[in-house]
Amino acid sequence: MNNNKGLTILWDFDGTLFDTYPVYTKLFKKVLADRNIDEKDVYQNIKISFRHANNYYNLSEEQLKEFASLEEEIPPQEMMPFSGVEKVLQYANNNVIMTHKLGKDVRKILRYYGWEKYFSEIVAGDDGFPRKPNKESYEYLHEKYNIDLVIGDRELDIIPAKELNIKSCLFQNNKSNLADFYLNDYGEFWTKVVEEFN
CATH class of the missing domain: 3.40.50.1000 (HAD superfamily/HAD-like)
Structure with a gap:
């Protein structure tokens, strides 16, 4: 110190x-690939809070697990x-x-x-x-x-x-x-x- x-x-x-939000925005897009969601919209919802974004997009238990698994794989240099x-x-x-x-x-x-x-x-x-x-x-x-x-x-x-x-x-x-x-x-x-x- x-x-x-x-x-x-x-x-x-x-x-x-x-x-980190640009990386998390991409993960949300990947998890919600079956929906045509706007990247800007995802970013703004994450910016409020991750809990808010999860609720807003109504992520299932399975999608939350997929997100957590993808997050584990992010190399630190991308943050x-x-x-x-x-x-x-x-x-x-x-x-x-x-x-x-x-x-x-x-x-x-x-x-x-x-x-x-x-x-x-x-x-x-x-x-x-x-x-x-x-x-x-x-x-x-x-x-x-x-x-x-x-x-x-x-x-x-x-x-x-x-x-x-x-x-x-x-x-x-x-x-x-x-x-x-x-x-x-x-x-x-x-x-x-x-x-x-x-």
């Missing part, structure tokens, strides 16, 4: 640290980090992750990019906490690390931050008015976020 005066940041994973995000990770004094993704999948991707060193803790979907927007996992991480900022790409990522009076930032999502900061890319972090904290 860096010993600078950076922030302690709680990160979401999919759509925030890594640009690309967003440009500029590593500089923010390096700047931060401390980073933690809260994601619905399985811990082994998160660690596999972080290991591939050599990014495990940036994170003090990962709370994943199989760690027993209720799903976001329940604040329990955030409360646990906040008590342990004193979080300064939560960064996510969906409202459900920042609702718990609001409940705990932690500053929040939405990435590539300016449709909500809940966040304190909005970033279209991580190059804006230095002027839009850092300057406000200093």
Whole structure:
């Protein structure tokens, strides 16, 4: 961990640290090959949440299993980090992750990019906490690390931050008015976020 005066940041994973939605959009299209569904439509539904997309497309138990099996086969190099995000990770004094993704999948991707060193803790979907927007996992991480900022790409990522009076930032999502900061890319972090904290 860096010993600078950076922030302690709680990160979401999919759509925030890594640009995974295009890959998941292709998987949904593959699983739902018998339906003529629009890729843009799939992307927008995944962006709300995976649970929402599953319900929206009414995936059967068999389709959910097929999706999980296809997901297992995705090579980590297809899960690309967003440009500029590593500089923010390096700047931060401390980073933690809260994601619905399985811990082994998160660690596999972080290991591939050599990014495990940036994170003090990962709370994943199989760690027993209720799903976001329940604040329990955030409360646990906040008590342990004193979080300064939560960064996510969906409202459900920042609702718990609001409940705990932690500053929040939405990435590539300016449709909500809940966040304190909005970033279209991580190059804006230095002027839009850092300057406000200093």
